[in-house]
Amino acid sequence: MSKQSICERERSHLEKMNKFQLGNQFKKVGYIIAIGTFVIMIGRKYIENSEWIRPILHGILLIGLLIISLSKEKLEDEFIDSLRSQSYRLAFLIAIIYSLVQPLVNYAVGVLIDKNEQIESFDYFQVLFFMLIVQLMFFWKLKKMNQ
Structure with a gap:
């Protein structure tokens, strides 16, 4: 071969x-x-x-x-495929930024409130749920904007 x-x-x-x-x-x-x-x-x-x-x-x-x-979609064409790709790309980038920033925000708020806070990371569910919801919302919004 x-x-x-x-x-x-x-x-x-x-x-x-x-x-x-x-x-x-x-x-x-x-x-x-x-x-x-x-x-x-x-x-x-x-x-x-x-x-x-x-x-x-x-x-x-x-x-x-x-x-x-x-x-x-009911009518799946190259344009819808392009919107889907854009929504996945945006969701991926936003989920990474969210995953990096949110623990710091939680820590800062925790320190302001009770002064005994530790930085905690997310579990897989929070990141995946956020990514899928963001992807679906971006896809629907992009589709609606381009109709």
């Missing part, structure tokens, strides 16, 4: 992964999962000894948002 054919095969795999999207019908499934999970998360607050279910609900909520994010 030549080096050229290995590179071509890898390029083909990367292109397929780059173009991966779910069908439009999955968008409804994602909304049902995300909204249903959010309602359950609110309801969980009123149930004692339910802390064990929290990471499970976080994971399910992220899956619902990811399904929404990966679902095609």
Whole structure:
């Protein structure tokens, strides 16, 4: 097997992964999962000894948002694809800035309030949730602005 054919095969795999999207019908499934999970998360607050279910609900909520994010629009063209790429790029950059700045803000506010604060980082759920929400909001806003 030549080096050229290995590179071509890898390029083909990367292109397929780059173009991966779910069908439009999955968008409804994602909304049902995300909204249903959010309602359950609110309801969980009123149930004692339910802390064990929290990471499970976080994971399910992220899956619902990811399904929404990966679902095609009813009319999917190159322009929509471009808007989607822009929204992912913006969400990634804003999530990095947010992840770097927010612990410092929390620390500064904590020091002002109780003088005994430590810098704490985020857990994966906070960063991924923020990134998916920002991506979806930017995508919807870009789409609305360009209609």
